[in-house]
Each structure stands twice: as C-alpha cells, then as structure tokens.
Amino acid sequence: MSAFSGHVPGSRDYRMLLIGLFFGGVATFAQLYATQAVLPQIADDIGSGPASAALTVSASTLGLAAAVLPWSLVADRIGRVPAMASGLVVATVLGAATLLADDLVVLLTLRLLEGAALGAVPAVALAYLSEEVHPRHVAAAAGSYIAGTTVGGLSGRVVSGWVGELAGWRWGVASVILVCVVAAVIFLVLIPRARGFVSGRDREERGPTVRRRIGVNLRSPVQRALYAQGFLLMGAFVAVYNYLGFHLAAPPFSLAPALVTLLFLAYLAGTASSPRAGALAVRYGRFPVLALSIGVMATGVALMAVPALVVVVVGLILFTAGFFGAHAVASGWTPVAAAPEARAQASSLYYLGYYAGSSVFGWLLGVVFGSVGWFSFLVVVLAMCAAALGAALVSLRAVRPSP
Structure with a gap:
C-alpha cells in the first residue's frame, strides 16, 4: 500500500475536511466574540462599568492565547481531531454556563475557561491541515478554514447584538451558543479521521523533545517572520475595529450606534478574501500573495483617513479583505515551513503571537487614538x-515554494 501523501481537491475527504473545518472555525470564533456586541447590556445587568464589561472579550482571548501551546501538546498525544472535538464540547458547555452568571468575577472566570477550551481549534487545525492535505494544496485549504473563522467572528457579534437588543444579553449570547452547537455537530460529523498523524510518543522516540521543538521554531528566521505577521497585522486589525466606531460616532459623521454596529458586516470581505488568497498562493506562491494582501490593508488604512463615510467604508472593506488574506497565507504557511515533528507547536506559536498582538495593540493604540486623534492613529x-x-x-521572500 502506498504511503499517504495527503488529500487533494476533488476527493470526498478533501471536501469533508474543508466543510468540517469551516464549521469548526464558526463554532470557535462565534463563541469567542459573543459578548462584544452586548457589552452595554452586560454592564447594566451586572452593575459594572464599560471597561469591566469589555473584559469579557479580553478574558476569552487571553484564555485562548494561554492555551494554544498546551493544546498542541495534548493534540500530539491524543490526536488532532479528538483534541479539537474535546475543546469545542467543553467550550460550548462553559459558554452555556455564562448565561447563569450574576457576578462579574464568575462571568470573567467562565469566559477565561471558555477561551482556553476554544484554543484547541486554532492550536491544532492548521497542523491537522498540513498533515492531511497534499502540501501543494495546504494554502488553499487553510484559506477555507480562515473563511470559517470570519463567519464565526461576524455571526458571534451580529447575532448576539440583534437578539440582545430585543431580549437582553443573556438571550443574545444564548442564540450564539445555539449556532455554535449546530456548527460543532457539523464539524464532528464531517471531519475525516487523521491519516497523516504521528503520535507524540512516536515523535519523542524518533525526534526532539517538546522543548526542543518549540526552540527550533523560535530560532527559525522564517517562523519568527511568520509570527510577526500575526502579531503586527492582528494588532492593527483589532485596533481599527475597536476605535473606528468612536471615530464615526463623532462629527463630521455622527452615526447612530445601530449603524456603527453594521460595520461588522465588512467581515464578509474577509470571508471572500481568505480562500481566494489561499488559492492564489497555490498558483503564484505564498510570498507575493502575502505582500499583496498587506498592500491592500495599507490602501484601506489610507482611505479611512478621508473624512467621507463612503470612502471610509470602502477603506474598511479593503483593510478587512487584506488582513484576512494575509492571515490565511501566513497561518497556512507556518506549519508547512516547520519541521514535521514541530508543526503543532509552530501553529500554536503563531496564534500565541496573533492573540498577543490583539491584546497589546487593542489597548495600546487606544491610548494613541485618545491622545493624538484618528489620523495619527492611522499612521501607527x-x-x-x-x-x-x-x-x-x-x-x-527567498523561501523556496513548497511542492
């Protein structure tokens, strides 16, 4: 019997893998951002200020960032699919438990644990892809997974916001949990069993220890450059979405909050651009598509400096499309560029940098915006x-293309 070389486009398992991971991304990122659109209601209900309510988002992303490396070690032991499935099931249960929290400390604790459980999917999904998909098609497959994360991020915000405005934040979050249950079931039913996975015990017998696998990634200039993409670009992305609403609520725009919320629909640009970027990376190479995506981001930033709403919206769409294109390429490139025995740790380190950028710059650029205004914020x-x-x-630039 010939050795398994990875699923290829056109095969049933390849289609099932893409659809399954798409819904895994939805189930993960809808939960992660479920409270962002209902922060005012949470503040009123629990008796906290806006900043304290906003910690419900920060707690979940912090939990995810802290858990990606441990989840990669778990996945090396028990397998990629069991690790992702376990994380989604535990996270969904914890997400449902948040609906019963009447105390801010309890709510934040549950959100922290929920984020830690959700870390299983981003920590493992790309390593799973790199092992189960033929190397030539990993970039395109990663783009489909990233598309699922954009749909999840959008639905988590929009669904909870719309339902929460009518029925309160608990029902808003409950509606997102229901969406996640459906998405998680689809993931569990469709995701193919792993065929390219080598267990952690076999890895340790034949290769370096976990500490050395992490060290190999951190010493690699290629890996460090990929981690820098996640750290810097995600930091920029989160900061723009955090503070654009404040900019548009002030003169000369003076938009109502309901209209500002609709800006999240720009996420659909990322849903379209991430699989497209993956496909282009297969055809033209990863580096040119990554560079082009960053250029599209920068063009969007420049347009958002223009004091005209239509131009700002076009800029936001370009910025979002460029970001998710770059993220699809960089995140899919990370495990492929790593040594086979260190792929899970490579992906986990990428996401560690990714969410560290979100946490650091999501706050730090707020200081810039509050101190020197929107234009200087965009310059940063x-x-x-x-x-x-x-x-x-x-x-x-000089990295040889994968086969």
Whole structure:
C-alpha cells in the first residue's frame, strides 16, 4: 500500500475536511466574540462599568492565547481531531454556563475557561491541515478554514447584538451558543479521521523533545517572520475595529450606534478574501500573495483617513479583505515551513503571537487614538503594516515554494 501523501481537491475527504473545518472555525470564533456586541447590556445587568464589561472579550482571548501551546501538546498525544472535538464540547458547555452568571468575577472566570477550551481549534487545525492535505494544496485549504473563522467572528457579534437588543444579553449570547452547537455537530460529523498523524510518543522516540521543538521554531528566521505577521497585522486589525466606531460616532459623521454596529458586516470581505488568497498562493506562491494582501490593508488604512463615510467604508472593506488574506497565507504557511515533528507547536506559536498582538495593540493604540486623534492613529497602523511587510521581505521572500 502506498504511503499517504495527503488529500487533494476533488476527493470526498478533501471536501469533508474543508466543510468540517469551516464549521469548526464558526463554532470557535462565534463563541469567542459573543459578548462584544452586548457589552452595554452586560454592564447594566451586572452593575459594572464599560471597561469591566469589555473584559469579557479580553478574558476569552487571553484564555485562548494561554492555551494554544498546551493544546498542541495534548493534540500530539491524543490526536488532532479528538483534541479539537474535546475543546469545542467543553467550550460550548462553559459558554452555556455564562448565561447563569450574576457576578462579574464568575462571568470573567467562565469566559477565561471558555477561551482556553476554544484554543484547541486554532492550536491544532492548521497542523491537522498540513498533515492531511497534499502540501501543494495546504494554502488553499487553510484559506477555507480562515473563511470559517470570519463567519464565526461576524455571526458571534451580529447575532448576539440583534437578539440582545430585543431580549437582553443573556438571550443574545444564548442564540450564539445555539449556532455554535449546530456548527460543532457539523464539524464532528464531517471531519475525516487523521491519516497523516504521528503520535507524540512516536515523535519523542524518533525526534526532539517538546522543548526542543518549540526552540527550533523560535530560532527559525522564517517562523519568527511568520509570527510577526500575526502579531503586527492582528494588532492593527483589532485596533481599527475597536476605535473606528468612536471615530464615526463623532462629527463630521455622527452615526447612530445601530449603524456603527453594521460595520461588522465588512467581515464578509474577509470571508471572500481568505480562500481566494489561499488559492492564489497555490498558483503564484505564498510570498507575493502575502505582500499583496498587506498592500491592500495599507490602501484601506489610507482611505479611512478621508473624512467621507463612503470612502471610509470602502477603506474598511479593503483593510478587512487584506488582513484576512494575509492571515490565511501566513497561518497556512507556518506549519508547512516547520519541521514535521514541530508543526503543532509552530501553529500554536503563531496564534500565541496573533492573540498577543490583539491584546497589546487593542489597548495600546487606544491610548494613541485618545491622545493624538484618528489620523495619527492611522499612521501607527500603517507603520505596523510596513513593519510586517519588512519582516516578510527579509525572511520570507527567498523561501523556496513548497511542492
């Protein structure tokens, strides 16, 4: 029997894998951001201020960032699919438990644990892809998974916001949990069993220890440049979405809150761009598509400096499409560029940098925005895009394409 070389487009398992991971992304990221659109209601119900209510989002992303490396170790032991399935089931139960929380500390604790459980999917999904899909098609497959994360992020915000405005934040979050249950069931039913996985015990007998696998990734210029993409570009992305609403609520725009909420629909640009970027990376190479995506991001940032609503919205769409294109390429490239025995740790380190960027710059650029205004804020965002492109030029441009 010939050795397994990975699923290819056109095969049933390839289709099932893409659909399954798409819904795994929905189930993960809808829960992660379920409270963001209902923060005012949470603040009123629990008796906390806006900043304290916003910690419900920060707690979940912090939990996810802290858990990605441990989940990669678990997945090396028990397998990729069992790890992802376990994380989704536990997270959904914890998400349902948040509906009963009447105390902010209890709510934050549950959100932290929920985020830690959700970390199983981003920690493992790309390593699973790199092992189960033929190397030539990993970039395209990763784009489909990233598309699922955009749909999840959008639905988590929009569904909870719409339902929460009518029935309160608990019903808003409950509606998202219901969506996640359906998505998780689809994931569990469709995801193919792993055929390219080598257990952690076999890895340890034949290769380096966990500490060495992490060290190998951190010493690699290619891996560090890929982690820089996640850290800088995600930081820029979250900061823009955090503070654009404040900018548009002030003159000369003076938009109502309900209209500002509709800005999240720009996420659909990422749903379209992430699989497209993956497909283009297969055809033209990862580096050109990554560089182009960062350029599209930067163009969107420049347009958002124009004091005209239509131009700002076009800029936001371009910025979002460029970000998710870059993220699809960089995240899919990370496990492929790593040593086979260190792929799960490579993906986990990417997401550690990704969510660290979200936490650091999501707050830090708020200080910039509050101190020196929107235009200077955008200059910093542009500088972050330029730094990411610079890191890619130095360390990724000369990387030989995967087969």
